[in-house]
Amino acid sequence: MKLSPALLISDLKTKYSLTAPSPLSERPHLGRPLFYREDSGLVNNHIYVLSSFSEYQKLRRGASSCFFICPLTVMETEMETVEEAVSSSVNLCVIDTPDSSASVFNYLQEIFDKYDLWEETLMHISLSGGSIQSLLDASYSVLGSPLRLMGMDFSIIASSPGAEDNAGGLPTYEQPEYIEYVTALKQDTLYNAVREKDGAFIYPGHITGHRTLNVNIKRFSKTTHRLVMTEMDVPFTSSAGALLEFLATFIEHALMRNAAHRSPNDKTMHSIFLSILSDRTADYLVISRQLTSLGWLTSHEYLCIVLQTTYLDQQNLTINAICNYLENLFPYSCAFPFEEDVVVYFNLTKSECDVDDISDKIIYFIRDSFLKAGYSRSMTGHLNLRRQYIQSRSALEVGNQIHPYLWIHHFNKIALPYIYQQATKKLPGSMICHEKLLVLKKSDEEQNTEYVKTLSVYLDHHLNAVQSAKTLFIHRSTFLYRLEKIKDVLESDLEDPEELLYLMLSLRLMDQDAEQNASNEQS
Incomplete structure (x- = not known):
């Protein structure tokens, strides 16, 4: 393995005090050490x-491609000082040591042995179809800092020894602060600026607490993974970037042959739920048997939550990170991307918790991650799983329209507005409401009466004439006069329960029409 002058000097400094030119070349072009012999000349x-x-x-002179190392013991004392000698050269290193030239030569051989063995090990792992984990394990002792390979969705593919407890620059899914780091990184301008950067680069530790040296690994000119080395007790050397780039070539090859570490999450569960949501012809008896075989029984109670992701999540591929975080937080859950959102199913029975327990655990996660959530009702059995998704998706859509400032919407709280919206999907409220109610409305507009308002208050007060009159600030006899007029127009005695329900629904639909018309005029 060829070494660069910078890497060579970096390793020599671990044993010797020395003086060398600056800056040193990062180009790996130097072969093993030699002693000069006049009969053979210089070897480039x-x-x-x-x-x-x-x-x-x-x-x-004429030996610019070579690098010379001279122990201080052989420097003639009458010669210029060490600093002057080195400053006047670009390829001379003077080592302050009582060791002989032979001892220095042997130590240089040990340095080359170390890197040659590393290269041979990486090559053997690669040719034998070894894992990325093996590549990182073999490199940790050489590079001297914790290593991690990460997907650009913040998934941790493999970690070297020493990368535990956030030593790799990012916590694992199991650690509660994981999603906080992900949220901070996806909003960081610098992090987004280096997404497609070529070559090794340093990312500061203002978020993770440690500086990291990184190499982006690309496929079809797009970054898919990032090899990360974390600066711990020993600062990065100037040659560390070249070594990390060298390791990255082997990892890129491993990724191309699909030898990367597989996620331990059970993808069978994911495929079942994806089938439920995407395949309308799916056989629910087959699905029920599949879920039962995985321990999710028909007697269990389930909850569905849909999380509305942001542009930042889609740009930074953090949707998978959100799924992994939730599945680690809730062992009996199944989280997966679906139509740019995240869908999560919870087995409340196996989790031994209820909807409130789930909410308490993720409320701050939803808020701090800039997500919005729609909750279904909790239901028993497998036949309602798709309907629960529709509930949670509807809760999200209707809730965002009614209360856009809230980040959590429960279906139970938007069920009535949902009914109004479903009722007016094909026809406006004015075309499905009580026909005689439109006559009352027209009378109000032409004669400046308040028949519609009077009827609405009367129905809201459960047909209580006294309370209705008080609310309208009119005398009871005036109210009764209006009520008789209303009954005449409606051609009704207002005693049929179904007609009363129809009138109440019609009034809400007319209000919805009025709000929609006002919104259209403003826009």
Whole structure:
């Protein structure tokens, strides 16, 4: 394995005090060390351990591709100072050591042995179809810092030893702060700016607490994964980026041959629920048997929640991260992307909790992640699972229209507005309401009466004439006079329960029409 001058000096500094030019080349072009022999001459792109400083003076011209190392013990004392010697060169390193040139030569061989063994190990893992986990494990001791491979959806594909407890720059799904980091990162301008960056780059630790050295791994010119090395006790060296890029080539190959670590989550459950939502011809008896075989029984109680994601989630592919977080927070749940949203089914029976318990656990997660949620009713059995999705989706849609400032909407709280919307899907409220009610409305407009308002108050007060008159601030006899006029127009005695229900519904539909017309005029 060829080494760069920068990497070579970085490793030498772990044992020796030395003086070297700055900056050093990052290009890996140097082969194993040699001793100079006049009969063989210089071999380009190699390291030479000198036996005297005069050798360097003799060889430095025309040897720009080589790198020279001279122990201080062989530097003639009458010669210029060490700093002057190094500053006047671009390829000389002076080591302050009592060791002989042979000892320095042997240590250089050990450095090359280490990197050659690493390269051979990576090659063997790659050719034998080994896992990405094996590649990271083999690299940890060489690079000296925790490593992680992450999907751009913030999923953790593999971690090296030492990457536990957030040492990898991002907590695992099981840690409660995981989703907080994801939310902060997806909103960070710098994080989004380096999404497609080429080569190794450093990301500051203002969010994760540790600086990280990163290499984006791309497929069809789009970043799909990121190899992350975290700066812990030892600062990054100038050569660390080149080593990480070298490792990234092997990981890219492993990803291409589909040898990446598979998620441990049970995808069978996901496919069953996706079939329920997307396949209207699905056989529910077959689905019920499949769920039962996984321990989700027909006697169990279920809840469905739909989470409305944001543009940031879609751009940063954090929808999968949200799903993984919820499945780790609730072991008896199934979360999956569906039509740009996240759908979550909870087995309340196996979880030994109710809807309120679920809400208490995720209310702040929903708010802090800038999500909105629609809750279905809790129901027993498998036959209502698709209907529960419709409930939760409807809760989200209608709730956002009525109360756009809220981030959680329960179907039970929007059921009546949902009925009004469903009733007017094909015909406006004015075409399905009580026909005689339109006559009353026209009378109010032409004669400046308040028959519609009077009827509405009367129905709201459960046909109580005294209370209705008080609410309208009119005398009881005046109210009774109006009521008789209303009955004449409606051609009704207002005693039939079904007609009363129809009138109440008609009044709400007329109000809905009025609100819609006002909204259209404003827009």
